[in-house]
Amino acid sequence: xxxxxxxxRSFEHGVHPAHHKGQTADLPIQRVPFGSHYVMPxxxxxxxxxKAVVATGERVDRGQLIAEPGGFVSTALHSPVTGxxxxxxxxxxxxxxxxxxxxxxxxxxxxxxxxxxxAVDWQSLSLDEFISAxxxxxxxxxxxxxxxxxxxxxxxxxxxxxxxxxxxAECEPYLTTDHRLMLxxxxxxxxxxEIMRQKLGAEETVIGVxxxxxxxxxxxxxxxxxxxxxxxxPLKVKYPQGAEKMMIKSVFGxxxxxxxxxxxxxxxxxxxxxxxxxxxYFLRGMPLIERVVTVAGPGVTYPAxxxxxxxxxxxxxxxxxxxxxxxxxxxxxxxPMMGRPVAxxxxxxxxxxxxxxxxxxxxxxxxxxxxxxxxGRCLEACxxxxxPSRLARLSRSRMFDEMKELNVFDCVECGSCTFACPSNIPxxxxxxxxxxxxxxxxxxxx
Amino acid sequence: MKKRDPDLLLFxxxxxxxxxxxxxxxxxxVWALMPATAASMWFFGISAxxxxxxxxxxxVLAEWLFATKExxxxxxxxxxxxxxxxxxxxxxxxxxxxxxGFLGGFVGIALGKVIWGGLGHNLFNPALLGRAFLQATFPxxxxxxxxxxxEAGFFAVYPGNLALPFMQVSVDAMxxxxxxGLMKFEQVVxxxxxxxxxxxxxxxxxxxxxxxxxxxxYLWLRRDLDWRIPVSILAxxxxxxxxxxxxxxxxxxxxxxxxxxxxxxxxxxxMATDPVTSPVTPRGAWIFGIGVGVLVMLxxxxxxxxxxxxxxxxxxxxxxxxxxxxxxxxxFGRGAESP
Numbered sequence: 001x002x003x004x005x006x007x008x009r010s011f012e013h014g015v016h017p018a019h020h021k022g023q024t025a026d027l028p029i030q031r032v033p034f035g036s037h038y039v040m041p042x043x044x045x046x047x048x049x050x051k052a053v054v055a056t057g058e059r060v061d062r063g064q065l066i067a068e069p070g071g072f073v074s075t076a077l078h079s080p081v082t083g084x085x086x087x088x089x090x091x092x093x094x095x096x097x098x099x100x101x102x103x104x105x106x107x108x109x110x111x112x113x114x115x116x117x118x119a120v121d122w123q124s125l126s127l128d129e130f131i132s133a134x135x136x137x138x139x140x141x142x143x144x145x146x147x148x149x150x151x152x153x154x155x156x157x158x159x160x161x162x163x164x165x166x167x168x169a170e171c172e173p174y175l176t177t178d179h180r181l182m183l184x185x186x187x188x189x190x191x192x193x194e195i196m197r198q199k200l201g202a203e204e205t206v207i208g209v210x211x212x213x214x215x216x217x218x219x220x221x222x223x224x225x226x227x228x229x230x231x232x233x234p235l236k237v238k239y240p241q242g243a244e245k246m247m248i249k250s251v252f253g254x255x256x257x258x259x260x261x262x263x264x265x266x267x268x269x270x271x272x273x274x275x276x277x278x279x280x281y282f283l284r285g286m287p288l289i290e291r292v293v294t295v296a297g298p299g300v301t302y303p304a305x306x307x308x309x310x311x312x313x314x315x316x317x318x319x320x321x322x323x324x325x326x327x328x329x330x331x332x333x334x335x336p337m338m339g340r341p342v343a344x345x346x347x348x349x350x351x352x353x354x355x356x357x358x359x360x361x362x363x364x365x366x367x368x369x370x371x372x373x374x375x376g377r378c379l380e381a382c383x384x385x386x387x388p389s390r391l392a393r394l395s396r397s398r399m400f401d402e403m404k405e406l407n408v409f410d411c412v413e414c415g416s417c418t419f420a421c422p423s424n425i426p427x428x429x430x431x432x433x434x435x436x437x438x439x440x441x442x443x444x445x446x
Numbered sequence: 447m448k449k450r451d452p453d454l455l456l457f458x459x460x461x462x463x464x465x466x467x468x469x470x471x472x473x474x475x476v477w478a479l480m481p482a483t484a485a486s487m488w489f490f491g492i493s494a495x496x497x498x499x500x501x502x503x504x505x506v507l508a509e510w511l512f513a514t515k516e517x518x519x520x521x522x523x524x525x526x527x528x529x530x531x532x533x534x535x536x537x538x539x540x541x542x543x544x545x546x547g548f549l550g551g552f553v554g555i556a557l558g559k560v561i562w563g564g565l566g567h568n569l570f571n572p573a574l575l576g577r578a579f580l581q582a583t584f585p586x587x588x589x590x591x592x593x594x595x596x597e598a599g600f601f602a603v604y605p606g607n608l609a610l611p612f613m614q615v616s617v618d619a620m621x622x623x624x625x626x627g628l629m630k631f632e633q634v635v636x637x638x639x640x641x642x643x644x645x646x647x648x649x650x651x652x653x654x655x656x657x658x659x660x661x662x663x664y665l666w667l668r669r670d671l672d673w674r675i676p677v678s679i680l681a682x683x684x685x686x687x688x689x690x691x692x693x694x695x696x697x698x699x700x701x702x703x704x705x706x707x708x709x710x711x712x713x714x715x716x717m718a719t720d721p722v723t724s725p726v727t728p729r730g731a732w733i734f735g736i737g738v739g740v741l742v743m744l745x746x747x748x749x750x751x752x753x754x755x756x757x758x759x760x761x762x763x764x765x766x767x768x769x770x771x772x773x774x775x776x777x778f779g780r781g782a783e784s785p
Contacts, residue, residue, distance in 0.1 A: 015464070017462050017464075018462075095456075096456075173462060245778070245779065249778075255778060255779050256779055257779045257780070257781075258777065258778070258779035258780045259779075260779070324452065328452050329452060329453075329454065329455050330454060330455040330456070330457060330461070331454060332459060332461065334459075335459070336459060336460060336461045336462050337459055337460040337462065338459055338460070339459050340459070341454070341455070341456040341457060341458060341459070342454065343454065343456060344451070344454065345451050345454075359461055363461055363462075364455050364457055364461065367463070368467075370467070370468040370469070370520075370524060370565070370566075371468075371564065371565045371566035371567070372566050373468055373471075373565065373566045373721045373722050374566065374721050374722050374724075374726050375468075375471070375721040375726075376672065376721065376726035376727070379726055379727065379775070383778065384777060384778040384779075385775045385776060385777050385778050386777060387726075387727075387774060389726065407777050407780065410777055410778065410779070410780075415459055415460035418460050418463075419460050419462055419463055419464060420464055421463075422464075422466045422467050422468045422470070422471055423467070423468045423566075424463065424467065426458075428460070429458050432458075
């Protein structure tokens, strides 16, 4: 019976990319030495950008508020270092465009310590106070999408959260940040989980971990105390196991209806890194000013798992890892399936940056595209049971409205279709183009 | 001097791909057909090589001739013309004049693929379209079945092979009927062991069921073929003939005879599964396979022809877009099925 349960622990469809995690899976997390220049873009996630509350020339401490939320779907920013604000203006964002940001020059003689007196007594907070504390701590989903964590905590009346689901799947190849956090900071993870569970009023905490991390599953189980309402659930190794709706299906067997959120089936999903950040803020007074980043890929000299202050230029991170190997051609921020290409080495590390992956000419060589032969591999890959081949064809002919009828907005852009396509058709890229067009299209004047 | 940064590319994720490409899938089909090809050479000697080569030559020439300057390399590189030629050749009688084989390959690609817009756009299986053309144009040559070369040796060429283009063929070769023909018109039943291992008359590729199954297993292991299609075709044929057997076991063929005779295995494993011309949805594949199976049996039992695999697949090919449209899977998190 138990074996049967284990077999069922997955969603349907999906793909099996090679893991490529061996480079960094066994490397303990190290701290990157502080550099000199930091850039904090004001908009680091969907929603409203933050509003700067510091001016050029002002002295800031590490962990000090430098920008306040610009609205509800927005989070605060804190200075990653002690130093001086050198500019509040436009700086290069990940994709190379200029975007509003705060530039800080570190004080070379500061201790760069965070005052633990900032810790917040979370138990005395009401749920609303807790939510705004999370917002003011600048905490976002650290899995990659960087969606503000407090937004997920705000549950409308009548909806009850029964389960806190902690996402330790880390299904993206190469990345090992959540893996290392689970191994090295299980206490912090369980502390953060308990804070979240109590504040949400959930019955239990479930930690979903892909079965290729048996050591993490073992360590977590060892740290769970008797009677603690926490369960570790091993999940089948399959991409995209870490997509929140897929993980809910895998763990609870429930499908979140299209257009609805995990809370509508009584689940709150958070990444391992996010939960650790919650613990670090409420117990140790450290807002989100640094994160764990996996630096790996065929173009990196010394791959590593690093704690990097936010705003650190990619250049400093890569330099710490021995620099780029000759032949490096592309740097991806995030995972190789869903990450974003980095336009220049001067781009800063953002809150949502789970990895810096360097690829060489070999992986980025132009792949010859062949016509679609309707092999159906993309249909078997799509975890949402869409028809990617048809969507790609419609996108090519710019028939975006027809794509809406084929539920194009259910697509989470996991990239499984492009991965599976033997004709090298950029399916998810074509779908993204269409979604972008549909979303930014101006409504015709009535 | 400051070291220059590398020029960074901005290719969008995912950067990873599974290993298979469309040309490699085509080559897999060629490899899968090698046992059947070897069997045809074993039974029919050098004539098999000649007929198969002429079909491939016709197919590849059409690919080359009708390609634009830009796409000329492409269509040859993806090997799909070779697959079409080889498949067509395997459905032809061993004693067919070579120029007819060449013409069949040429027409199959020209009318079956090029005019639709090339690879991936055609409605009908090009190899079967080529065969339908030959069947309509040269009915006598297409139904002249010569027995295996036997004692004459590997290098004995059937006289029919060397007929000059557009000259009347003098069919003085010893011609004989296929097992299906024997069954339909003379009520003679061929033993199953002969059907499975190839001691029968028939087209080049249909004589050895075991060799065809071997290639099918290879394709299935390589995940190049939708197993639902051959399984549903064969299951339908078996069920259909079992039901007929209940009425009159003497008059109608047994299930196993139905499976191993004629071009059923060749059609079910290699032609009906052509991804371009078969449905992409899982439910569509079942419907398609059942449709082919029913049509095969209807034509074989009630039609005027001994064999119906070709027409059955071509007919179902034409229904593929419709089947796909109405069998879209249920989208995750959505109740009602969207059309």
